[in-house]
Amino acid sequence: MVYYKLEKVMKMREEDNVPLISVEELAHYLGLRRQTIYNWLHKKKISGMKIGKVWRFDRKEIEKWLDKCCIR
Template structure:
């Protein structure tokens, strides 16, 4: 698969969560995201590493 920037909706679909959860993870759990103007963009590999390292786990700061 090509290595392209993903939108909030695309990364939410990829992870199986709603867009509100993605925004909460950016602000509360340091989800790897890059702001481009008004938009948040994501690299799949960075998000995969973050998930593997426990960034999305329920034991982190707040529950999703």
């Protein structure tokens, strides 16, 4: 289910040619709270990049992370 939802955002972003997604987008499509994403960042369970004051996630890195940690 998580993968299905993330697949939707990835396809949407591919169409927009946008390689980065926000904390809000990632949380929404994984069905999690934003705070969970921030906790994972702090615990280094997920990697992201901070651009100014805003965290962004590389779409391809998220796909790799899902391959490693989740069952498809």
